[in-house]
Amino acid sequence: MKKTSVIFSLLCFCLLPSILLGVELVRQKNTATIIAFPIVDADGDYVSGATGLDSEIDAWSDTVAPNGFTDCTNEAIEIGSSGWYHLSLTQAEMNNDYIVIQTKTSTSGAKSQGILIRTMVGDPLNMATTSDGGTTFDPESDILEGTLSFAAAWRLMGASLFGDVENSGTTYYFRDVADSKARITIDLSGSNRNTINLDGD
DSSP: HHHHHHHHHHHHHOOTTTTEEEEEEETTTTOOEEEEOOOOBSSOOOOOOOSSSSEEEEETTTOOOOOOOOOOOSSSEESSSSOOOOOOOOOOOOOSSSSEEEEEEOSTBBBOOEEEEESSSSTOOOOOOOSSSSSSSOOTTTEETTEEHHHHHHHHHHHHEEEEESETTTTEEETTTTTSSSEEEEETTOOOOEEEOOOEE
């Protein structure tokens, strides 16, 4: 999601420089971060050496409305002489659902920059997060369904798709790929299929 937001932001900066004074980002909640943004003039040109920088923050949750801006802990700093600036946000400042940052400048003709940050539990860079908001996916312990872990489900699927099948009467055994044990045991009495045992360990 972070990548998508960055791409969208860059497209906006390139295509609509004269009207873009606000950007939305997705970042990890309760984790200090650094954001980067340009300061532009009325023509959309980058303003290098902006003076009198004043960065302010307002934050809220889904059930509480914004209640006004206060000074950020840190102040924006220009990246070289590029007209782009970066701002470090603290863990406490990031411990909110929604965050608005506005950076104002006393430089004549320069426009204030606004940034909306929507936070999420877990790192947006990770494709999968655990159910409790952790950022490490463990197939052996993370649950796919019921008490079945992802790893156990993969082993069972491997047996059903690629393993040898043996039978004793109406009882069928789907063995693991290494042919070391039966992972799935079913009974095919009549027209019914009854699962007797699943072994995904």
